[in-house]
Structure formats: structure tokens, C-alpha cells
Amino acid sequence: MIGTISPLKYVILDLAFYTFSFLFIYYVIFKFEASYGGVDILRLFSSYLYTALFEYSEPFERELSKRSVIKDVKVHLFMLNHDNNVYTVTIPELHAGPIAKVGGGYLISDLVNELSRYVDPVVYMHGVGSHELDPATRIDVRRVVRAVASKVREYLSGHYVSDECIGKMPIQIQSRNFRVTHIPLCERSLVIVSRLIKSSDDIPLNVYEELKKRVKLNWDNVILVDAQNYYSDDNTWDEDDINELASLLSKIGGELEDQRLEVRSCVNHVPKHAFGPIQFEIGDNGLITWGGLDINGKKVLLVIFDGNNLRRELADAIINEFKGIFDIVEVLTTDNHQYTGIARFTRSRGGYKIVGDSISHELIMRNVRRSVKHCLGNLAITHVKYYPVIVEGVRLIGDSFNNMVRAAERGTMDWKKHFTVLIILPILTMMILGIILGIL
Numbered sequence: 001m002i003g004t005i006s007p008l009k010y011v012i013l014d015l016a017f018y019t020f021s022f023l024f025i026y027y028v029i030f031k032f033e034a035s036y037g038g039v040d041i042l043r044l045f046s047s048y049l050y051t052a053l054f055e056y057s058e059p060f061e062r063e064l065s066k067r068s069v070i071k072d073v074k075v076h077l078f079m080l081n082h083d084n085n086v087y088t089v090t091i092p093e094l095h096a097g098p099i100a101k102v103g104g105g106y107l108i109s110d111l112v113n114e115l116s117r118y119v120d121p122v123v124y125m126h127g128v129g130s131h132e133l134d135p136a137t138r139i140d141v142r143r144v145v146r147a148v149a150s151k152v153r154e155y156l157s158g159h160y161v162s163d164e165c166i167g168k169m170p171i172q173i174q175s176r177n178f179r180v181t182h183i184p185l186c187e188r189s190l191v192i193v194s195r196l197i198k199s200s201d202d203i204p205l206n207v208y209e210e211l212k213k214r215v216k217l218n219w220d221n222v223i224l225v226d227a228q229n230y231y232s233d234d235n236t237w238d239e240d241d242i243n244e245l246a247s248l249l250s251k252i253g254g255e256l257e258d259q260r261l262e263v264r265s266c267v268n269h270v271p272k273h274a275f276g277p278i279q280f281e282i283g284d285n286g287l288i289t290w291g292g293l294d295i296n297g298k299k300v301l302l303v304i305f306d307g308n309n310l311r312r313e314l315a316d317a318i319i320n321e322f323k324g325i326f327d328i329v330e331v332l333t334t335d336n337h338q339y340t341g342i343a344r345f346t347r348s349r350g351g352y353k354i355v356g357d358s359i360s361h362e363l364i365m366r367n368v369r370r371s372v373k374h375c376l377g378n379l380a381i382t383h384v385k386y387y388p389v390i391v392e393g394v395r396l397i398g399d400s401f402n403n404m405v406r407a408a409e410r411g412t413m414d415w416k417k418h419f420t421v422l423i424i425l426p427i428l429t430m431m432i433l434g435i436i437l438g439i440l
Contacts, residue, residue, distance in 0.1 A: 016433055044404060052341065057102045061137040064103060067400030068136040075148050075389040076127070076223050078185055079119075079155045080265065081162075082380035087267050088115055088152060089123040089185070091223055092144065094394075095133040095202070096126070096334065098401050099341030099351070104134040106141045108306065108336045109284040114145045118152050121269035123288050123304065125190070126226045126335040130202035131402060136395040147391045155385060162383035165263060168256035170298050172328045173248055177241065180248045181330045183293065183300060184261060186384045187221055191252065192302075192330055193245065194227040199235035201309060202226060202335070207237050214246040217253040227332045231309040231354050264294040265382040266375035270367045272306070281353045282307050283338040287364075289371035291326065294379055301326040303368055307333045308340060311356030318368060325376075 047059035078089040096107040108124055115122045135141045167184030174180070174196075181192040194200050203226045212219050270287040272279075283306040291301030301322050315331040322329045333355060340352040356364065 012433065016429060051099070051101055055101050057138065060102050063404075064098075064134075064136040064397055064401070065395055067398070067403075068395040069398040070393050071396055072390055072392045073133075073144065073394045073396070075144065075391070076188070077148060077151055077387040077389050078188070079152070079385040079387070080185075080267075080382050081385075082265055082382040085380075086119045086156065087121050087123065088119050089125065090115070090148060091125045091127045091190075091225060093127050093129065093133065094135060094144065094396075095129050095131055097131050097134045097337040097340065098397065099337055100339055102341075103136050103138060103397070104141060105337045105340065106138050107135060107144070108334055109338060110138075110141050111145050111148065112285045112306075114149050115152055118149070118156060121267050121288060122285065123267060123290060124285060124306070124334050125304065125332065126228055128203045128208040128224050128226065129205050132205060132396065132398050134397040134401060136397050140394050140396075144391050144394065148389050151387050151389050155387070160385055162385070165261045165384065166258055167261050168252070168258055169261075170293075170295050170300050170328055171252065171256060172330070173251055175244055175248055178245050178248055179330075180245070180252070181227075181328060182252050182256070183302070184295060185386065186261065186263070188386050189222050189252075190225055191222055191249065192225045192227050192332065194229055194330065196230060197232070198241070199232040199309070200226065200228050200230045201235040202228070204237060207242060210242055211246055211249060214242070215249045215253065217249065225332070226335070227330060228308070228335045229310045229315045229331050229333055230312050232312075259296075261295055263382045263384060264292070264379045265290070266292060266378045266380065268371040268374045270371050274367050275359050275363060279359050280339040281355045281357055281359055283334070283336040285334065285336075287367060287371065289368065289375055291322075291329075291372055291375050292379055298328070299326045300328045301372065302330055302332060303372075304332045304334065305355045306336050306338075307355035308336055308352050309333055309354040311354060311361075314356040314361050314364065317361065317365065321365070321369075322372060325372075 044063055047063050050056045051060045074093045076091040076093075080087050080089065090111060092107065092111075094107060095104060097104050099105055112122045112124060135144065163186070165186040167186050168182065168189060170181075170183055172179065172181045177195060177197050179194040179196060181194075183190040183192065193203060203224060208224060268289045269285075270289070272282045272284060272286040274286065275282050285306035287306070288304040289301070290304065293300035293302070303318055310331065310333050318331050319329045337352070
């Protein structure tokens with residue numbers, strides 16, 4: 001038989017319940033944001049789950065947009081014409097992140113797919129900067145893509161007389177920690193940076209600005225490219241790193257003289273499906289072999305994977321195989337985040353696979369060999385036209401993404417405390433009160 005329970009006991013339990021409800025709301029709404037630099041990690045986590053599990057990016061992009069900075073951005077666009085066949089080289093001053101299916105994660109695939117309507121192939125290279133230069137939303141990505149596509153159409157519909165090609169000769173120089181490759185595209189110079197010991201993984205803007213202060217180059221005509229081709233766990237930069245790289249860059253400015261250049265080139269594209277029907281290492285733009293480049297008789301080979309970094313032994317194998325044929329060989333990746341951060345692709349290194357993790361190295365080498373062989377027989381005189389494409393008012397993540405990552409990491413470390421406060425403590429308190437009041 002159930003006895004009569006004093007209303008006073010129910011009032012006490014109700015007060016305890018409402019008190020914990022209020023504390024729960026206070027803790028979640030106010031305490032969480034205060035504890036993590038104003039970042040609502042519960043909302044951030046739930047919006048990330050929409051992206052990771054359902055590929056629905058709007059909630060996460062909304063969180064990024066709230067903290068975004070608005071800046072004008074530049075895309076370096078080269079139009080190269082050989083035997084009336086036109087291909088493009090694009091180097092955005094943007095970063096193709098933060099993760100797949102969010103903001104700048106669409107940048108490479110959207111840009112390549114759009115430009116491929118007009119020219120083929122499209123060469124994409126990774127410039128300076130890291131996640132601070134991620135477009136916050138896909139809307140911002142599409143604005144950039146439309147601006148570049150408009151300039152491509154303008155070139156194709158015009159009749160341009162090629163200017164005389166003047167520039168410095170190609171060169172590759174190396175130190176203990178860096179390899180620097182200079183590729184002239186007439187008046188503009190591509191300067192490709194590889195890190196040989198630490199991870200070749202983004203050139204931060206502050207490092208770039210410091211290099212500009214220390215090295216006497218015509219920086220208006222120099223485009224720094226991050227090769228992103230050697231992965232390791234250490235991607236830090238210190239004063240010694242900056243000094244060593246500055247010393248190499250100074251040799252380009254001080255030892256090379258301008259001269260008239262004749263450029264012969266060939267570009268070959270290998271689609272991503274050539275590397276297997278199910279793989280999460282090489283993105284939509286597959287493999288680009290830009291080789292040769294024959295500049296006044298100096299032969300250059302650039303092998304560019306549309307991926308996020310590269311296994312060291314694979315990069316070295318490619319370089320070693322072709323350095324007997326070419327004067328300069330370099331391997332690059334685009335830093336594509338097409339598969340980064342999606343739960344089912346996650347790896348211990350932070351949510352992505354690098355090129356060569358799972359794909360057979362022999363399969364990769366076979367495709368590279370075929371592509372190089374094709375180019376060696378199809379070199380043609382090439383005329384180069386450069387355009388700086390300026391896109392105004394693009395929303396960039398800025399430093400907010402790093403703040404969000406740090407907040408999420410701290411929240412993960414504090415999960416036991418949050419679980420205790422939000423779940424265990426209220427249940428135990430209600431049970432103890434129920435026993436004391438004779439209800440349980």
C-alpha cells in the first residue's frame with residue numbers, strides 16, 4: 001500500500017529540482033562560454049556534428065561567420081597559351097580549410113570545377129597562410145570562384161599580344177632544413193618552399209611578413225608557394241628557421257639576373273579515379289604533372305597532388321626517379337581539405353590522410369611515369385599572361401578558428417568535470433533527498 005506523503009517533502013524535492021535546472025542552464029549558457037574564451041563549445045560541437053555526420057554545413061558556417069573578419073583577397077591567375085591550347089595556374093592568397101564541406105573546404109574543388117568549363121587543365125598551388133585565411137562560408141568561396149572565372153572568360157574572349165618574356169632563370173637551392181625552387185613565369189616568379197625536416201605544412205602570415213622585411217626581393221613580383229610535401233609531427237617555426245629560409249631567398253634576389261626567356265611547357269592531368277574508386281587522399285583535381293617546363297633549355301618538372309601533404313618516402317622516390325631527366329624536380333600538394341575532419345575518414349594525425357597513406361605507392365608512381373612521358377613528347381612554345389584577381393569583402397575565419405580549436409580541446413579535457421556537474425551531481429542529490437525524506 002502506498003502511504004500518504006507530506007506535501008512539504010514534495011515541495012523540497014521540487015525546489016531541489018528547479019534549483020538544479022536553473023544551475024544547469026546557468027552552467028551551460030554562461031559558465032561554458034566564460035570558461036572557454038567566449039566560445040560556446042556545446043553549440044560548436046553540435047554544429048560540427050551536423051557537418052561530420054550529415055554533411056550539413058550551415059550551422060557550423062554560421063558559427064564561423066560570427067567571428068569572421070572581412071578582407072579583400074587576391075588570387076594570382078596565370079593564363080598559359082601553347083599552340084592555342086590554354087591552361088591556367090591559380091594561386092589564391094587563401095587557405096583551403098578549415099574542414100571538409102565547410103567554407104574554404106570547398107575552395108579547390110569549386111574553383112577547379114568551374115574553371116574546367118573554360119580551360120583544361122587547371123593547376124592549383126598553395127600560397128602562404130594557414131587557417132586564418134580560410135573563407136568562412138561556401139558563399140564566400142563562390143564569390144572568389146566567380147571573380148576568377150570572369151577573368152578567365154575575359155582572357156579567352158580577348159585578343160592579347162604577348163609581351164616579351166623577361167625574367168630570372170629557374171634555380172633550385174637547398175640547405176639543411178629547406179629546399180627553395182625558383183620558377184619564372186616571365187615577370188612573375190614562383191618561389192616554392194619545401195621544409196626537409198620539420199613538417200612542410202603552411203607558411204604562417206607572420207613568417208611571410210618577417211621574410212619580406214629581411215630579404216631584398218621585388219616582393220610585388222614574387223609569389224611564395226608552400227610545397228606541403230613532407231609530413232612530420234613538428235610544423236613549428238622559430239628564429240633559426242626564418243633566418244635559414246631568408247638566407248636561401250636572398251640568393252635568388254642577389255645571384256640571378258633578368259634575361260629574355262623562351263618558355264616551352266606541357267601540363268597533363270590524371271583524374272582522381274585513376275588512384276582507386278574509394279580513397280580519401282587525393283581530391284577532385286587528381287594529379288597534375290607540369291613537366292616539362294623548358295625555360296631557355298633548363299628542364300623543370302613539378303608533380304602536384306591534390307591532397308593534404310605527402311609521405312616523405314614517396315616524395316623522395318619521385319624526385320630521385322626523375323632528377324636524371326630534369327634539371328629541377330619538385331613534388332607538391334595543394335593542401336586540399338576535401339576529406340579533412342569528417343568522422344569516417346579521421347586518422348590519428350588530426351582527421352585526414354596524407355597522399356601515400358593507403359594508396360599503393362607503385363600505383364602512384366605508374367601514373368606519374370605515364371604523365372611525365374606524355375609531357376616529354378608534347379612540349380610547345382608557351383605565352384604567359386598574368387592577372388591579379390582582387391575580390392573585395394571576403395569573410396575569413398581569422399584567428400577565431402584557432403581559438404575555437406583550443407576551446408574544444410580544453411572542453412574535451414574537462415569532460416569528466418562537466419559530466420559530474422551536469423549529470424552525476426543532480427542525480428545523486430535527488431536520490432539522497434529522496435532517501436532522507438522517505439520517498440525512495
